[in-house]
Amino acid sequence: MHCVKLLGQRLSARNFDRQVAGFHVHVAARAGAGKAAIYRRFPSRLAFAEAAISTLGLQIALLEAEHPRLEDDVLALLLRARAVLRHPLARRILPDLHAEAARSPEMRAINDRVAAERREQAEALLNRAIRRGELPERVDHDFALDLLVAPLYWRMVVRGATPSRVNLAMQSRAITAGLKASLNEAVTQ
Numbered sequence: 425m426h427c428v429k430l431l432g433q434r435l436s437a438r439n440f441d442r443q444v445a446g447f448h449v450h451v452a453a454r455a456g457a458g459k460a461a462i463y464r465r466f467p468s469r470l471a472f473a474e475a476a477i478s479t480l481g482l483q484i485a486l487l488e489a490e491h492p493r494l495e496d497d498v499l500a501l502l503l504r505a506r507a508v509l510r511h512p513l514a515r516r517i518l519p520d521l522h523a524e525a526a527r528s529p530e531m532r533a534i535n536d537r538v539a540a541e542r543r544e545q546a547e548a549l550l551n552r553a554i555r556r557g558e559l560p561e562r563v564d565h566d567f568a569l570d571l572l573v574a575p576l577y578w579r580m581v582v583r584g585a586t587p588s589r590v591n592l593a594m595q596s597r598a599i600t601a602g603l604k605a606s607l608n609e610a611v612t613q
Contacts, residue, residue: 474534494553499596509580543569564608
């Protein structure tokens, strides 16, 4: 059984390396540069992965404008995330990045840094809704930040489906209702 586990880890690690190498080629082609230029720019696959993950992660979170209602802010965030997650390369490499993070403390640290930056951006959305009176001050921020994009990520990356704008509007209504109900009970006790 131990041999099967080790073989699975090696195959997964090789798959991650292959995905990163493929991403190198894709980035080089899009930038009009050679693959060698990408390898010179980044000292390791982890350095390249960190740059790619940071860029991709923040693109998901950055909203172009504030909206008058929480539901509209959530819809804008979902539309932005869908645009990023729609790319076949993003769908293919994200699961490998998360699997690598489970095996590699270095990749876990990269994922955690990017998640913290992305969550900081999304925190502004929650704080605006609290100031407008749309969310209670006792909202569980940690849970709310998970809830904002997790259903979309699951649908697109795990299930491989791309929701329509109508689906995203429905998802925005459901997430908004969930956010309003997600009170931090520790604050009330």
